[in-house]
Amino acid sequence: MTMVIGLTGGIASGKSTVSNMIREQQIPIVDADLISRQVVEVGKPAYHQIQEAFGSSILNEDETINREKLGSIIFQDEKKRYLLNSIVHPAVRKEMLQQTGMAKRNKERAVVLDIPLLFESKLTQMVEKTLLIYVDENTQLERLMNRNSYLKEEALSRIQSQMPLKEKVELADEVINNNGTINETRQQLNRILEKWL
Numbered sequence: 001m002t003m004v005i006g007l008t009g010g011i012a013s014g015k016s017t018v019s020n021m022i023r024e025q026q027i028p029i030v031d032a033d034l035i036s037r038q039v040v041e042v043g044k045p046a047y048h049q050i051q052e053a054f055g056s057s058i059l060n061e062d063e064t065i066n067r068e069k070l071g072s073i074i075f076q077d078e079k080k081r082y083l084l085n086s087i088v089h090p091a092v093r094k095e096m097l098q099q100t101g102m103a104k105r106n107k108e109r110a111v112v113l114d115i116p117l118l119f120e121s122k123l124t125q126m127v128e129k130t131l132l133i134y135v136d137e138n139t140q141l142e143r144l145m146n147r148n149s150y151l152k153e154e155a156l157s158r159i160q161s162q163m164p165l166k167e168k169v170e171l172a173d174e175v176i177n178n179n180g181t182i183n184e185t186r187q188q189l190n191r192i193l194e195k196w197l
C-alpha cells in the first residue's frame, strides 16, 4: 500500500528544502505550487477565468500572467485572494488526485503531497498523515525577505494570509523544527520516515 503523506508549513518555512530531501529517497512528490503554475498557463481554462476576474492589467506583454502583479493584489485583499483560490484550487486538486493515483498504481511505498494550504483549504482528507515544517516567526520573516528580496511589509502580508504556524502545529501528526541547521532537519525527517514507512 502506498502511504499518502501531506507535507505542509508556512511560506518560506522549508517545504521545498524538505521535499528535495524526500525526493532523494526515491519517494515521488506532488507539488501543489508547481501544479498551480501549470494550470494557469496561457490557454488553460483557469487562465481565462483569471483574466475575466482580474482584467488584462495582470498580464505580461507576452500574455502570460504577471505573478508579481497578481500577488501584490491578492495578498492585500482577502476577497480577491478567495476569488483567485476559487478559480485555481479546483484545477490543482484534480491534478494532485491524478498524480497521487499514478503513484498508487506504480506501487510506490509512499507519495508526498507538498501543499502549502493543506489545513487552510481543508485538504487533509486527501492524505493519511500530515507532516508540518515549523519555523519561528522571526526566522520565517527573515528567510522570506532574503529569498524573495521582499520589503518587510510585503513579506508580512504573505505570512499573515496563512493560518499561523503555531496553530498548524496542533493539527499535524508530526512536526519538523526547521529553525536549526539543514542537517538537523534531515535527521528529524529520517526519524519520521523510518517510523511511518
Ligand SMILES: CC(C)(COP(=O)(O)OP(=O)(O)OC[C@H]1O[C@@H](n2cnc3c(N)ncnc32)[C@H](O)[C@@H]1O)[C@@H](O)C(=O)NCCC(=O)NCCS
Pocket (backbone or CB within 6 Å): 010, 011, 012, 032, 033, 036, 066, 067, 068, 070, 071, 074, 081, 084, 085, 088, 089, 092, 115, 116, 117, 158, 161, 162
Ligand atoms: C498569487 C500568485 C500568482 C503569486 O505567485 P508567486 O510566483 O509570487 O508565488 P508562488 O506561487 O511561488 O507561491 C509562493 C507561496 O505563497 C503562498 N501562497 C500562494 N498562494 C497563496 C494563497 N492563495 N493564500 C495563501 N498563501 C498563498 C504559498 O506558501 C506558496 O508556497 C500565486 O501564488 C497563485 O496563483 N496563488 C493562488 C494559488 C495557490 O493558492 N497556490 C498555493 C498552493 S495551491
Ligand SMILES: Nc1ncnc2c1ncn2[C@@H]1O[C@H](COP(=O)(O)OP(=O)(O)OP(=O)(O)O)[C@@H](O)[C@H]1O
Pocket (backbone or CB within 6 Å): 009, 010, 011, 012, 013, 014, 015, 016, 017, 018, 033, 116, 143, 144, 147, 178, 179, 180, 181, 182, 185
Ligand atoms: N534549515 C535551514 N537553514 C537555513 N536556511 C534554510 C533552512 N531551511 C530552508 N532555508 C532557506 O529558507 C528559504 C525558504 O525555504 P524553502 O524555499 O524550502 O521554503 P518553502 O516552504 O518551500 O517556501 P514556499 O512556501 O515559498 O514555497 C530558502 O531560501 C531556503 O534555502
